[in-house]
Amino acid sequence: MTVIMAKITDNKVIANGVADFHPDHIFDNGQCFRWVREADGSYTGTAFRKVVNINYIDGQIILENTSPEDFEKIWRPYLDLDRDYGVIKNLLKEDDPVMEQAITYGSGMRILKQDCWETLISFIISQNNNIPRIKKCIESLCRSHGELIGEYRGKIYYSFPSPETLAELPLSAIDPCRLGYRAGYILETAKKVAEDGGIRLALMEKEEPREAFEYLLGFSGVGPKVANCIMLFSMGMYGSFPLDVWIKRVMNRLYHIKKDDINAMNAYAEQYFKGFGGIAQQYLFYYVRQLDQII
């Protein structure tokens, strides 16, 4: 699959040759928290200190408020455009009617390659929390301690605060963000990351998953589930299999694994999801959340 940047008009980039791409399936599936759906079905959001609007029409990705340089440097990897999800979907669907349903529902899903520091803090916030409130907490954190990075369609956008910025703050400074008991975890984690300017964290994506996992568990507020989310959503480790309440429910009720048997669930993912446990997990997550009470 080759993605070609086809056309450029002032601040717009259009990318051709992308299949398996649907903004709703990508930006509203719980892997990211800072993208907002516009009335036209496009999403506006920020990553790596840039503001962009993304839509998909007639087989083309339309990126507004960006440049060809940023498309190549930021958005191509961020949107995982060089991966053929068609191949992965076919692998996962084989002999798995549940997965087939999930993939049919979220056919345009992609795993974003997000900033690891932002993902680390975002998923610490996610623990024992619900998605709308996670989004509010993160936006509040960015508004109060991030930097102004741009204005787009009349709205102001802020960067995700740096480790150094958060490391200097007293607990009282993030009180208004309503992070609850996670506030302490976040400042502690920021201090640890800021010690070396985030270099060690950034290098983890080149390490073996096992090593990245152990390193992430060393942060306050990071357990197995959050570590797997960070590895999956920011380090390109697609075998990572985050087990949250929803996926546990799926594994129990649709894959008939004993409730709370984490080991059996991981073993199943390892054996049947062909190295793409994380991607499988994300199709399942997006699928079951709309079912609501069917399972």
Add this chain to the structure above:
DNA sequence: TTCCAGGTAGCCG
């Protein structure tokens, strides 16, 4: 009022 949400830390046997 109680229950729940993309769980984890601390403690106890």
Add this chain to the structure above:
DNA sequence: CGGCTACATGGA
């Protein structure tokens, strides 16, 4: 090790 519970917050 495995099992248990408190932990802030706000919406249902």
